[in-house]
Amino acid sequence: MVDGRFRLISRLGSGGMGTVWRARDIALDRDVALKEVRPPDPAVEDANPGFAAQLRERAVREARALARLSNPHVVTIHHIVEPQDGSHPWIVMELVEGSSVYDRLAAGPMPVPEVLVLGRQVLSALRAAHAAGIQHRDVKPANVLLRHDGGAVLTDFGIAAFDGATSRLTSTGDLIGSPEFIAPERVRGEEGNPASDLWSLGMLLYVAAEGHHPLRRATGLATVVAVLDDPIPAPVRSGALGPVLTRLLVRDPAQRPDGALLDRLLAEAEGGAAAAPVPAAVPAAPSAPVAVPATPGPYAPAPAPYPHPAYGPPAAPGAGFGPPTLPTPAPSSPRKRAAGVAVGLALAAAAVIAVVNLFPDGNDGGDGSGGTSGAKGGASPTGAVRTPGQGPGTGTVSSASASAPAPAVRGSLLTTANVRAVIAEFRRASGTTTIKDLTVYEEYALANIPTRPGAKTYDAYEYRAGVVRKTGPGGTISADDADEQPFDVSTMPWDSLPALMKRGERDLKVDDPTMRYVVVDRWTFNDDRPTLRFYLSNDYRASGYLAADASGKVVSTLPAS
Template sequence: MTSGQQVIDGRFELRGRLGSGGMGAVWRAFDLALEREVALKEVRLAGTDTSELDPDVAQMLRERVMREARALARLHHPNVVTIHHIVDSPEMPHPWLVMELVRGQSLQERLAHGPLPPAEAAALGRGLLAALRAAHEAGICHRDVKPANVLLRTDGTPVLTDFGIAVLEETPRLTQTGGLVGSPEYIAPERLHGHEGDPASDLWSLGMLLYTAVEGRHPLRRPTTAATLAAVMTAPIPPAGHAGPLAPVLQALLAREPAARPAPEQLDHMLAQAADPGAVPASTPVPPPPPPPAFAAMPGPGTAPAPFPMRTTEPALKRSHRSGLSPVLIAAGAVGAVAVLLAALVVVLPKLSGGAGRTGGAGTPPGTAPTGAPTGVRTGSGANGGGTNGGGTSQVTTLLTPAAIRDVIKKFEEASGSKKFAQFTVYEDHASADAPVPRRRAAFDNYTYRKGADAAVRSGPSIAITTGDAKVDLGAFNWDVLPALMRRADRTLKVPKPTLRYIIVRASWTFNGGRPTMLVYLTDDYGGGYLAANTKGQVISTVPSDS
């Protein structure tokens, strides 16, 4: 029987296939009772006769249909497809979902004609974020955000569809043990580690979707599924050369640690700024941006494939010079279009003399520190802490020594009144730490210290926490092994002439089973690498610059 003749449930006349995927096909249909066009989703495994399936598998499919129906029925949002009806009976080989017919095309079809301008992609991202926020507030994680599951109305409004593999918080998981649910190239890395049900996973997928939309290519797609999954877990993401003002959003979303991704309100503000720089008045309080992503989610040319969750200003400015981004993204004091980046610069450090508003324009070599930035970044091993000035007075030349780090820890403890911290980052000439706020669960204040200062100072509420409410006593780490770790980093990270050295201590690191971890980084103008060690100083993983 042809599609124009087949009638489902005596009411819905099929009039043409709109698309298909692994979980079935979607048809344009006509509701004979209400005399309107609708979309019917035929839920079946592609290329499979449902009647021949194992009864348990067939039942699982039906359960998924009901789950999608329940999920969509709970959502009433202009950016979420509306479900009208479900057709299911023992006599039918498989169930059908009756949904609104979105007139237009899918985002995947649109991208076949070329990438989106950054502002258009940012507006699209806001619509999808609104859909995801509605879903997350209803206890639903989508788990398969990708261009094929985004429909575009004729006015360009995005509509998120295909909640068939969504996770409802109160519903037992239906996925078979070990099964992979979702499109490999859009799946969040934490899900590959077995962590399900986190709304932040949908934000990673949104970031990948927006990256693909502006670049016209997926950064982690490989020839095989296995290779793609491996890339999602470990590969550095190449720079988005066409993202323009959307670049900070991609950087924030594509942090491999879920907790490092921005909160929805903050993300919406960032997307609004990218969509229309003039839409957010300069007087509007701007949420500070999240820390740059773990594992170099969006490195520019010469940016290390390593996390930069530091809240300090100078390294971020240097990366801006090396990254090749448009000056509008880094001239933070110039126009309202970069208010988000400006917030990060003014919240975390005492004002730099003349440095925050400069750009790496003509005559400024890539990697050169802006005027007013400290020149304390050294290219030596970082293991030696002694030295003298012109007057012969002994002084600390680097904070990356056991004695200097212990002194810095003491200053942070004195300033914060806490013995435990969520995160601790040390460069050669400055450091920061996130200390818990008394009687406020999972709330932290950031403290900074500059080499030679008498004390650490509070710089404001923390925006860089990636450890939930985990905290660690920094004295639990064996700091005496740091020189050996730095030497090992020199030998193994394949950064022959590092221009930046630093360490990050995380109270909880996803890739060390949630245990406290020290990460040692080396970077240069072409990339970087890191090694991770436990509290005893034993190396647990090494990621060279060419990995």
């Protein structure tokens, strides 16, 4: 019995932020859903003191966010139980009798008219949230429930961001949301805006109508790279919805239709779909009443490589429900493999919590509108460096002969000499070694650098193959956030890097690591001091890190779980 009123009946699902139960409200004689908010593993709290308090704050924030909304397509919150002893809270919410869109897609793609109705209903929920200053940030099939009458309900606002929030609930470098459905700008470390939620909705509708995810790849890392850079195949099953998806799924958020226009486009598509022949509907898979899917629930990490047919690659002709006309993606090029290392970020999905996947923030080298980095998209000739320009992806090119010769960099960048050479190149391009953060991979590096001394804005830069390129505006430095304040990266303990990496290889217990990189920033878990963190991860999502302070002393270790 919870709070002397709610009797737990059965568990509906669990994940990184706790467990959802079916319960009986004995005061009102009705069934409800109770979210029990607690860390999944005591080791998480041990490794990150105060993490349980963050979860409690997030739970209260979710409850308050939902309470601000009144919309038939948003899950209703009834009550929040906050025990006086300081233990974990419970959120009491509407029990949605039905299944999720994720469950429904196990039976195959949805008919286009159904997808259009679904889209307008979820859009209605998002527009209500956006009007209240709330961004959902994790719109995906598992978070959209379908009542028995077919009505859609958007749930799981646990990682929503809303105007007026006074604290950050994630440390620098955290990526909030599901890689397959997160908007490109959020992957690049930007907070995003309502247009980012609309990208996620568009991807959900693409999956629902086409029967496969256009950017899902064999690993989470490759998927993130694809979200940032790969072209989206034109829809072939979507009928009247296809042109709407084409307009919505663009990487420049400013070019996406807003909520009002999107609703009008979907309404017009509904009219077009009604006039077109309707294919036979695929029957929905039977399901038991649920409030949150058990697996993969809104907090559960999806297993690799393809956890669900709707997220898999296009099927071969005549097989399943993947479109037979779409080609299989070509093998990744060296540039793509380098980009995979750059965004190699699935590191702490298992180490912290499944809902907050730790990815080093940075830029893929694109300009946010589908441009690419490396050999394409205006890269400089070999031996040239870029100086800051005036717009995204811009910058003047000067030959190496016009300035001091660049230090020779051979092999992995993760050596003391090579990191210092990279920092020198960033200084040549930007005029400073003062940065907001730096991420160094074995093949290339990313830096966010203030636009000028004392500025509250910063630009994004990338180093690759001896060339520094300004990839565009990075964002704004909040004066209220100590962990965003710039510092001199050249003063970090780079002489200690080899010993730190050797210790990490020994102590982090990551079998057959396939990814190594270093993140330098002001770290929340080191009192917002400049911190150097060495990460290891492998293809099986095992990951861990060592963190050292500015003197080279190890201050935190999180081995693979």
